[in-house]
Amino acid sequence: MCVHTAQTSLAPEPETQLDSITIHRSEIKPRPAALMSPGELDENITQAALSLWESKGDYPHTVIVFGFTWKLARYYWLFKKRGIRLILALTIFPEFEENLPRWFGKLKWQMRTILLTQLFDGLTVYSSAFVRLYRGLGISSRKLHIIPFPVDDGRFRPAEDDEKRLLRKTLGFGDLDGPIIVFMGSVISRKGADLLLAAWLLIEKNYPTATLIFVGPYGPRETHLTASLRREQEHFQRGFQGLLDQLSTPQSVRITGAVDNPEDYFRMADIFAFPSRLEGLGGVIPEAMACGLPCVLTRFEGFPETEFGKPGEHFLEADFTPKSIAKAIQTLLDSSSERARVGENGRSNALRVFGLPHVAQKLAYLCRPT
Structure with a gap:
């Protein structure tokens, strides 16, 4: 299993191992990752991951992506053309724009979600609340996978x-x-x-x-x-x-x-x-x-x-x-x-x-x- 993320001042190494997981950290240009919007950062990391796979001629069979913008759709279509199974991690409960009528914001979110299910082979969610929400849109339970938020009890433990x-x-x-x-x-x-x-x-x-x-x-x-x-x-x-x-x-x-x-x-x-x-x-x-x-x-x-x-x-x-x-x-x-x-x-x-x-x-x- 591999993780692709960005280099930061706290983690500057281009590649490290964590148990059996390889972590690739890409250098983000032209400015530090902390100064980028989430969409910019996602695009930079996706480009770097694709370049790495192409240089090795070795593609993963499954990719889980965190975050989505329509600018990234072209990369994901490339992934699918190479036979890669695409999973989108949904981590944020929908919040509708206050400057739009609520019914319109909800409709906009529903249409976007339905389109995403056509692009991705599956969706991971944090909890049963997400499952209930997306099942309400008619999304098959076979496409929804609960992957809980992971907690490291080596770090998070009681103190005497x-x-x-x-x-x-x-x-x-x-x-x-x-x-x-x-x-x-x-x-x-x-x-x-x-x-x-x-x-x-x-x-x-x-x-x-x-x-x-x-x-x-x-x-x-x-x-x-x-x-x-x-x-x-x-x-x-x-x-x-x-x-x-x-x-x-x-x-x-x-x-x-x-x-x-x-x-x-x-x-x-x-x-x-x-x-x-x-x-x-x-x-x-x-x-x-x-x-x-x-x-x-x-x-x-x-x-x-x-x-x-x-x-x-x-x-x-x-x-x-x-x-x-x-x-x-x-x-x-x-x-x-x-x-x-x-x-x-x-x-x-x-x-x-x-x-x-x-x-x-x-x-x-x-x-x-x-």
């Missing part, structure tokens, strides 16, 4: 108390002795960061030693922003700042910015709160669960039917209101035994569903020669 204290000190939170509630992801409206901060306003006075930490960039990547998204983000940030200004204890909320080591922030924390509105899956959820964190979640659009387990047993579920989110967080803050129970149950389920061996087995079966 001594290690947790050391992590806090190393990450710049050595002054915090009380419970830490962590949010992981871009601080944007879609991920419910404003809901969580509004909930915190109801909590902070009653828990003076507790701290809420937003781990992630304050807004989406610049290359992902359209003009409408930029306006939306500016509006969100004004509202978010307004909530920050209402805090009785401003030091009880911290924002780290983007990080390269999310596992360390999970492992130093006590609770994970993620009141998102829309996700493809929300990969940070099984990662947090694997670290043994009890999770407070909202049933966002795209929420899996079974993969995260049962509410009340494997996670706590809240409504999309600050009061409901605050109540769930307070339930965990008030009881160390409840934190331990939900955290242990969530970890056990996450490793069973999202653990690397299980996901690798499903992926290997999908990519087998037919």
Whole structure:
């Protein structure tokens, strides 16, 4: 099995081995991968992969592609002409453009999806929620394959108390002795960061030693922003700042910015709160669960039917209101035994569903020669 991706400053080697997987990293020109839009990056990686196969005269029997633009369709037709089986990985739940009527946006998405099923031999999805969505379009279940988001339990694992204290000190939170509630992801409206901060306003006075930490960039990547998204983000940030200004204890909320080591922030924390509105899956959820964190979640659009387990047993579920989110967080803050129970149950389920061996087995079966 091979993976084709881009060279970065963190991974500059053109080729490495990870167990039995060969990873090819292509040099991206004329500018670094981090400064490219997703479409530009996909096209560069696809061109590099095709050139490598042609130079060797050896083509794979199955290719799984992450991301699609119509500019790439010509490459995929070339793949199919060479007998390559094409699988498209769908990782994002549909979000319809706000400047279009919802019915038109939905129709546009439906037509695009139906056309994609003609080009690709199969679709991989993260969860049962995707299967239900695409089966509703009449797509055959034979074309849909659930490949869960993989979680490495070597990286994402619980920390003992001594290690947790050391992590806090190393990450710049050595002054915090009380419970830490962590949010992981871009601080944007879609991920419910404003809901969580509004909930915190109801909590902070009653828990003076507790701290809420937003781990992630304050807004989406610049290359992902359209003009409408930029306006939306500016509006969100004004509202978010307004909530920050209402805090009785401003030091009880911290924002780290983007990080390269999310596992360390999970492992130093006590609770994970993620009141998102829309996700493809929300990969940070099984990662947090694997670290043994009890999770407070909202049933966002795209929420899996079974993969995260049962509410009340494997996670706590809240409504999309600050009061409901605050109540769930307070339930965990008030009881160390409840934190331990939900955290242990969530970890056990996450490793069973999202653990690397299980996901690798499903992926290997999908990519087998037919």
